[in-house]
Amino acid sequence: MILQRRMASSTYALLRSLERRKDKLEKILKGEEKPKPISVNIEEIEDLEERKRWEKESEWENITFAKNTEELKNEIDTIEVLIEKAKEIIAKVKKAVKIPLTVKIRSGWDKSSRNFLEIGYMAEQEGVDAVILHPRLKRDGFSGKARWEDISELKSRLSIPVIGNGDIKKGDDAKRMIETTNCDAVMIGRGSLGNPWIFKEVNAAITKEKIPNPPSREQKGIILLKHLYLAVKFKGELRGVREMRKHMGWYSKGLAAGSNFRKLAHQVNTFLQAKALIIDFFHLKDEDSLGWAFE
Ligand SMILES: Cc1cc2nc3c(=O)[nH]c(=O)nc-3n(C[C@H](O)[C@H](O)[C@H](O)COP(=O)(O)O)c2cc1C
Secondary structure (H helix, E strand, O other): OEEOOOOOHHHHHHHHHHHHHHHHHHHHHOOOOOOOOOEEEHHHOOOHHHHHHHHHHOOOEEEEOOOOOHHHHHHOOOHHHHHHHHHHHHHHHHHHOOOOEEEEEEEEOOHHHEOHHHHHHHHHHOOOOEEEEEEEEHHHOOOOOOOHHHHHHHHHHOOOOEEEEOOOOOHHHHHHHHHHHOOOEEEOOHHHOOOOOHHHHHHHHHOOOOOOOOOOHHHHHHHHHHHHHHHHHHHOHHHHHHHHHHHHHHHOOOOOOHHHHHHHHOOOOOHHHHHHHHHHHOOOOOHHHHHHHHO
8 A cells, every 4th residue: 555645644643553564564574573464354353352462463454345245235235224234343343443443445336336435434433544445346346447536536525534446557547546536545456466566666656756667577587486485484385385376477467478387387386396487487597696585
């Protein structure tokens, strides 16, 4: 998530906690700390004791309302009931934890239930620190264009910060989202898959600094190797390598002979198999110089 400089004073706590989290992230990457979850889906929030335990270890908690289950939808037949249910959830979590709380929502379930304004307003009234909007309907999945105009509308109605999300694929998209919707910060999803460089690019675009050059094939390969190493370190070889199959696919997007690489990546089961495939595909000739990636 990229935060803009101009933010309401009410968000300082959130900003500070993100800063602390940045330190934490660095420690996690150095292997000095284990990652701690801070974002939960609504299906998982009922255990408030768990929330309190997490509070000691996280600096900011987010509830994702976007991932409504079909069962929940079946329980809810009107917008009023849905808002009531959401309000109950937020109030419970708000009471249970003292760290800043955000909620992430979509524009609505389907065309007949576009409820982001009602839910956003209710969240503000319940004391939530910021609302994140992914402006697609649940029915749309990830298809079609995100309706940035919904972000503008929500921003114009709320006093708390609104974080815009949807279709940020490069630095300029983030700049445009902030300019056109007036949102306070942006959240990046698919644009970061296989492309962790996007965050530097977005920061440069927002602060009007020179946009960094895109990474070379070799630079991509080196970071992918580091990613592979960390995935295995944190998740164990089998799970780490299996999860990395899709990341290998994302990092190879747009590169020559990528489709054959993706086919082979889909079959790797061990760290050494994945490493050899990456070294070959990304033309990493000097294997000895890659030692740092495995520290
Ligand atoms: C692989 C993947 C995993 C995701 N996991 C989560 C998640 O755990 N929680 C969440 O709130 N959103 C999750 N999302 C949704 C994104 O945060 C974001 O709302 C969505 O991708 C739209 O933004 P984009 O157009 O920048 O991708 C996920 C998306 C993808 C593609």
